[in-house]
Amino acid sequence: MIAVERQLEVIKRGCEELLLEHELAERLKSGRPLRVKAGFDPTAPDLHLGHTVLINKLRQLQDLGHHVLFLIGDFTGMIGDPTGKNSTRPPLTREQVSQNAQSYTEQVFRILDRNRTEVCFNSTWMDSMSAVDMIRLAATHTVARMLERDDFGKRYRDNRPIAIHEFLYPLVQGYDSVALKADLELGGTDQKFNLLMGRELQKHHGQPPQCVLTMPLLEGLDGVNKMSKSLGNYVGITEPPGEIFGKLMSISDTLMWRYLDLLSSRTLDELREWRAEVAAGRNPRDIKVLLAWEMAARFHGEAAATRAQADFEARFRQAEIPEDMPEVAIAAPSEGLAVGAALRHAGLVASTSEALRMIDQGGVRLDGKKLSDRTLKLAVGRSYVLQVGRRKFARLVVS
Amino acid sequence: MIAVERQLEVIKRGCEELLLEHELAERLKSGRPLRVKAGFDPTAPDLHLGHTVLINKLRQLQDLGHHVLFLIGDFTGMIGDPTGKNSTRPPLTREQVSQNAQSYTEQVFRILDRNRTEVCFNSTWMDSMSAVDMIRLAATHTVARMLERDDFGKRYRDNRPIAIHEFLYPLVQGYDSVALKADLELGGTDQKFNLLMGRELQKHHGQPPQCVLTMPLLEGLDGVNKMSKSLGNYVGITEPPGEIFGKLMSISDTLMWRYLDLLSSRTLDELREWRAEVAAGRNPRDIKVLLAWEMAARFHGEAAATRAQADFEARFRQAEIPEDMPEVAIAAPSEGLAVGAALRHAGLVASTSEALRMIDQGGVRLDGKKLSDRTLKLAVGRSYVLQVGRRKFARLVVS
Numbered sequence: 198m199i200a201v202e203r204q205l206e207v208i209k210r211g212c213e214e215l216l217l218e219h220e221l222a223e224r225l226k227s228g229r230p231l232r233v234k235a236g237f238d239p240t241a242p243d244l245h246l247g248h249t250v251l252i253n254k255l256r257q258l259q260d261l262g263h264h265v266l267f268l269i270g271d272f273t274g275m276i277g278d279p280t281g282k283n284s285t286r287p288p289l290t291r292e293q294v295s296q297n298a299q300s301y302t303e304q305v306f307r308i309l310d311r312n313r314t315e316v317c318f319n320s321t322w323m324d325s326m327s328a329v330d331m332i333r334l335a336a337t338h339t340v341a342r343m344l345e346r347d348d349f350g351k352r353y354r355d356n357r358p359i360a361i362h363e364f365l366y367p368l369v370q371g372y373d374s375v376a377l378k379a380d381l382e383l384g385g386t387d388q389k390f391n392l393l394m395g396r397e398l399q400k401h402h403g404q405p406p407q408c409v410l411t412m413p414l415l416e417g418l419d420g421v422n423k424m425s426k427s428l429g430n431y432v433g434i435t436e437p438p439g440e441i442f443g444k445l446m447s448i449s450d451t452l453m454w455r456y457l458d459l460l461s462s463r464t465l466d467e468l469r470e471w472r473a474e475v476a477a478g479r480n481p482r483d484i485k486v487l488l489a490w491e492m493a494a495r496f497h498g499e500a501a502a503t504r505a506q507a508d509f510e511a512r513f514r515q516a517e518i519p520e521d522m523p524e525v526a527i528a529a530p531s532e533g534l535a536v537g538a539a540l541r542h543a544g545l546v547a548s549t550s551e552a553l554r555m556i557d558q559g560g561v562r563l564d565g566k567k568l569s570d571r572t573l574k575l576a577v578g579r580s581y582v583l584q585v586g587r588r589k590f591a592r593l594v595v596s
Numbered sequence: 597m598i599a600v601e602r603q604l605e606v607i608k609r610g611c612e613e614l615l616l617e618h619e620l621a622e623r624l625k626s627g628r629p630l631r632v633k634a635g636f637d638p639t640a641p642d643l644h645l646g647h648t649v650l651i652n653k654l655r656q657l658q659d660l661g662h663h664v665l666f667l668i669g670d671f672t673g674m675i676g677d678p679t680g681k682n683s684t685r686p687p688l689t690r691e692q693v694s695q696n697a698q699s700y701t702e703q704v705f706r707i708l709d710r711n712r713t714e715v716c717f718n719s720t721w722m723d724s725m726s727a728v729d730m731i732r733l734a735a736t737h738t739v740a741r742m743l744e745r746d747d748f749g750k751r752y753r754d755n756r757p758i759a760i761h762e763f764l765y766p767l768v769q770g771y772d773s774v775a776l777k778a779d780l781e782l783g784g785t786d787q788k789f790n791l792l793m794g795r796e797l798q799k800h801h802g803q804p805p806q807c808v809l810t811m812p813l814l815e816g817l818d819g820v821n822k823m824s825k826s827l828g829n830y831v832g833i834t835e836p837p838g839e840i841f842g843k844l845m846s847i848s849d850t851l852m853w854r855y856l857d858l859l860s861s862r863t864l865d866e867l868r869e870w871r872a873e874v875a876a877g878r879n880p881r882d883i884k885v886l887l888a889w890e891m892a893a894r895f896h897g898e899a900a901a902t903r904a905q906a907d908f909e910a911r912f913r914q915a916e917i918p919e920d921m922p923e924v925a926i927a928a929p930s931e932g933l934a935v936g937a938a939l940r941h942a943g944l945v946a947s948t949s950e951a952l953r954m955i956d957q958g959g960v961r962l963d964g965k966k967l968s969d970r971t972l973k974l975a976v977g978r979s980y981v982l983q984v985g986r987r988k989f990a991r992l993v994v995s
Contacts, residue, residue, distance in 0.1 A: 276728060279735035326727035329675060335761035336678035340739070340752065343760065353739065361742065361763050362734035368760075 201225045204261050210465060211458040212254070213386045213411040216393070221408040224380055230313075231263040234379035234395075234407070236370060239274035239294045242301045245431040246492070247415040247424035250459045251383055252308045254412055257462075258381075259313040266377050267305070267316045269298050272323035273366055280360050294318070304434060307496055322376040323369060334368050337401050338394075343367070346390040367391045371398040379407045386411045415459055418444060419578040419596050420452040429533075430578025438497040442505035443564065445489035447580040450481045457488055462495075512565035518582055522590040529595045533574030536563070543583050543591035560586050600624045603660050609864060610857040611653070612785045612810040615792075620807040623779055630662040633778035633794075633806070635718075635769060638673035638693045641700045644830040645891070646814040646823035649858045650782055651707045653811055656861075657780075658712040665776050666704070666715045668697050671722035672765060679759050693717070703833060706895055721775040722768060733767050736800050737793075742766070745789040766790045770797040778806045785810045814858055817843060818977040818995045819851040828932075829977025837896040841904035842963065844888035846979040848993075849880040856887055861894075911964035917981055921989040928994045932973030935962070942982050942990035959985050 204225050209215055224231060235255055242248075255265045277288030289297070302316060326334075343364045344350050352359050367390065374382060374395030382392045389411050396406040414423040417430025424431045432444045448456065457468055475481050486506065494502035525543045527534065534542075540552035540561065555561050556571045562584040563573075575581055580594040603624050608614055623630060634654055641647075654664045676687030688696070701715060725733075742763045743749050751758050766789065773781060773794030781791045788810050795805040813822040816829025823830045831843045847855065856867055874880050885905065893901035924942045926933065933941075939951035939960065954960050955970045961983040962972075974980055979993040 272728075273731075276731060279732045323727060328722060328725035328727060328730040329671075331727040331730040332672075332675060332761045332764055333678045335764055336759045338760050340743075340748075340758040340760055340763065341755070344739075349739075356740070359739040360735045361737050361739055361767075362731045364739065364760050364763070365731055365734055 198228045199261055206465060207257050207261060208254075208410065210254075210257070211250070211412065213413045214389070214409075216396075216409040218408075220406075221381065224408070231258070231380040232266055232378060233258050233263050234266045234268055234374060234377050234382040235384065236268045236270050236319075236373065236382075237301065239269050239271040239289060239297050242297065242304060243426075243433065243435070244304050245424055245426065245433045246456075246460060247417070247431065249308060249434065250412050250415050251385065252305050253460055253462070254383060254410070255314075256308050256310065259310045263313070263381075265309060265314045266379065267302070267309070267314050268373060268377065269294070269301070269316065269318050270370070270373075271298075271318045272320040273369065275320065279362055294320075307434070317377065319369070319373045319376070323372075331365065334372055334398075335365060337398060338368065340364070367394045368398070371395040374407050375399050375402045375404060378404060380405075381408045381410060383410045383412065385414060387414075413459070416452060416455065417578050418448055418452075418580070419594070420449050421596060422578065428578055429576045432492070434496045438493040438501040438505040439508055441493045441496065442489045442502070442509050444579070445492055446485055446509060448485070449580075450485075453481060453485050453488060457484075461488060461491055463487075463491070513582075515565065517587070518565055518584065519590060522582070522592055524592040524594065526594045526596060529575070529577050531577060533576050534595050536561075536568065536573045536575060537571065539575050539581075539593055539595075540583060540585065543593050545583055545585040545589045545591055555585055597627045598660055605864060606656050606660060607653075607809065609653075609656070610649070610811065612812045613788070613808075614810075615795075615808040617807075619805075620780065623807070630657070630779040631665055631777060632657050632662050633665045633667055633773060633776050633781045634783065635667045635669050635772065635781075636700065638668050638670040638688060638696050641696065641703060642825075642832065642834070643703050644823055644825065644832045645855075645859060646816070646830065648707060648833065649811050649814050650784070651704050652859055652861070653782060653809070655707050655709065658709045662712070662780075664708060664713045665778065666701070666708070666713050667772060667776065668693070668700070668715065668717050669769070669772075670697075670717045671719045672768065674719065678761055693719075706833070716776065718768070718772045718775070722771075730764065733771060733797075734764060736797060737767065739763070766793045767797070770794040773806050774798050774801045774803060777803060779804075780807045780809060782809050782811065784813060786813075812858070815851060815854065816977050817847055817851075817979070818993070819848050820995060821977070827977055828930075828975045831891070833895045837892040837900040837904040838907055840892045840895065841888045841901070841908055843978070844891055845881075845884055845908060847884070848979075849884075852880060852884050852887060856883075860887060860890055862886075862890070912981075914964065916986070917964055917983065918989060921981070921991055923991040923993065925993040925995060928974070928976050930976060932975050933994050935960075935967065935972040935974060936970065938974050938980075938992055938994075939982060939984065942992050944982055944984040944988050944990055954984055 201222055205218065205222060208221070215221065233255065235251060259265055271289070271294040274289045274294060275291065278286040298316065344353055346367070349359055370391045371394030375398050379395065382395055384392050389409065392409040392411070396409060399406045416422065417424035417428055418432070419430045422428050422430060432441055454472070457463060471484050475484065490502045490506050493505045527539070527542050536556070537549040537552040540546045541549050546552040546555060553571045556568055559567060561568045564582050575593070575595050577595050580592055583591050583593055600621055604617065604621060607620070614620065632654065634650060658664055670688070670693040673688045673693060674690065677685040697715065743752055745766070748758055769790045770793030774797050778794065781794055783791050788808065791808040791810070795808065798805045815821065816823035816827055817831070818829045821827050821829060831840055853871070856862060870883050874883065889901045889905050892904045926938070926941050935955070936948040936951040939945045940948050945951040945954060952970045955967055958966060960967045963981050974992070974994050976994050979991055982990050982992055
């Protein structure tokens with residue numbers, strides 16, 4: 198067994214909060230593999246790195262010898278939106294749930310260890326629950342307690358409707374911990390209330406209450422907003438390896454350490470060593486390459502990652518892109534920034550019309566690649582290397 | 597079929613509110629017997645006249661040709677208090693429910709017409725309801741709507757706990773109307789919110805919404821507080837006929853008309869006639885005798901009622917109790933008023949010690965009966981005829 202102190206260090210790595218550490222330490226001391234629960238929506242998943250923070254933590258727990266309960270919340274998914282108001286949440290059929298679960302696991306088993314993962318569906322115990330059971334479950338908590346949850350409290354104060362069944366869902370989620378006899382539950386910081394519900398319901402059912410580990414929301418490539426598909430500042434895990442590699446090479450040095458903490462399988466010792474090396478003068482770009490390679494390899498295999506790295510480096514070498522160049526930050530509308538305007542803002546041309554002429558003449562490169570599309574828009578939440586002619590370079594951060 | 601106008605007059609007699617009268621008129625016009633729902637707790641019943649206001653109204657509806665659904669809410673009764681905090685509400689077994697229902701119907705069939713009464717148990721449909729059904733039911737209403745119910749709103753504002761299942765109970769009660777396809781539901785004024793819930797849930801299920809008829813809470817013998825066992829101002833329907841008769845003879849003339857409206861089976865025409873006679877000089881005591889006889893007869897049969905009346909009158913005749921005497925109201929502690937103090941307050945003796953001496957000498961009568969117990973306490977919510985010697989009388993109203 199790995200020493201408890203050592204395990205706690207790994208478990209707490211990058212986390213937002215661990216409740217309660219001394220209880221977890223007690224359970225770790227027993228040497229018994231912990232039952233680690235994490236709940237997932239049964240909607241069609243299309244994961245980006247933001248989602249993998251939690252999954253990565255689950256993997257770390259597996260590497261410490263613990264058992265992961267990958268819980269798919271299909272019970273409520275199959276109910277859909279019972280008010281009928283939210284047409285984006287139609288009830289899922291059992292077949293759809295099963296398909297989505299398949300797609301989910303195909304993605305997460307790029308990170309998780311299959312042998313230490315149990316995929317569970319809460320319909321297993323919830324489908325046979327009666328109205329009486331639900332009433333008894335509802336009786337365990339008060340309306341006031343439920344309105345303490347930030348979003349409920351805010352909606353109530355703002356006179357926005359809360360349907361009564363919404364008060365039942367956190368209880369269902371909490372009851373899942375009872376059914377699974379979870380020792381530890383993981384979730385995002387926004388899930389803390391629900392995770393604590395599991396603790397309380399386990400106590401109510403005479404079980405030792407689970408510990409709760411919350412993970413932060415991952416910042417997107419811009420380093421500011423949380424990673425999300427709608428903001429465009431994301432890395433999808435099914436993107437081509439070259440995309441994953443290139444996007445990660447574009448992040449800031451600060452964000453690089455954050456991503457290593459939250460996403461990498463590198464040990465804390467390795468990360469400590471790298472920090473020391475950079476402090477002593479090593480180029481942080483070397484470390485960024487290791488991160489970009491690791492992520493590309495995680496989702497596409499080592500060979501593909503190595504090819505992506507070679508392509509990336511060849512492109513930069515060919516374009517003779519220097520290590521140092523001026524960095525320009527620019528706010529753009531959500532649909533992106535027209536490349537002509539971008540070149541002018543970056544000070545590489547005097548006017549937008551000059552920019553467009555240079556593009557037409559083949560004198561502009563974007564991330565080392567010759568640009569031919571003068572209508573291209575640069576995405577918000579990304580950074581780009583712009584080049585005009587042979588010598589003029591700028592790194593543009595679009596936010 | 598009895599004319600709709602005429603039916604509405606009977607239905608509205610003594611009621612607090614009828615929602616919505618024009619909808620009810622429409623249904624009455626069809627000539628079809630209405631399905632009239634009234635819900636009752638499955639706890640051991642010990643009914644007093646206050647409870648019978650509603651039952652009396654059901655009887656009036658039966659006399660108009662309608663069908664009564666006497667609903668026993670055994671589903672929640674068998675759950676008991678699921679928080680476990682209220683030890684006075686242990687879960688009832690099916691046998692207890694069945695026994696209580698038996699005792700209930702024995703009592704109410706002294707008023708209701710058995711042939712037009714269907715005794716129902718909501719466990720019939722609720723026992724087979726699943727957690728999913730309950731979630732869908734809960735989704736039909738919002739938290740804000742539920743907090744509009746007076747008692748919930750007040751408890752929430754006062755920071756007194758409301759367990760979440762308490763929000764489900766009005767929905768269950770409302771769903772009973774769906775299951776029963778009720779046309780009209782009766783309840784106390786304090787039930788209005790729950791009765792309207794039935795309306796809304798029927799609409800939600802595509803049924804024409806039930807009408808709602810609320811009945812007032814009956815004042816007790818004191819004419820001030822609502823009738824309740826704990827206040828002592830009640831007439832239990834299983835009390836001996838002489839007690840029922842005597843207690844009703846002690847009420848004020850104003851309260852007599854109220855009781856006739858709410859409790860008597862006399863028609864509105866008869867009551868109108870009596871009012872006219874009293875206005876023209878008839879002694880209201882004659883009418884009170886008719887009321888007292890009717891109630892004694894309702895619960896013990898006509899012969900017993902007639903005997904009770906004869907006993908009562910003989911007692912008063914023997915004691916030569918005059919029609920008119922001074923009336924004295926007095927506030928007493930809840931455990932009652934010592935008879936010695938009562939005699940002094942009524943001005944019949946100069947001191948309590950004189951009162952006790954007079955009792956010991958056999959010179960005091962209470963309601964025409966010689967009093968020997970000097971420690972007797974007069975009950976709150978009653979009135980008594982006190983007599984000292986031959987000539988000194990007072991009517992004492994204890995409140």
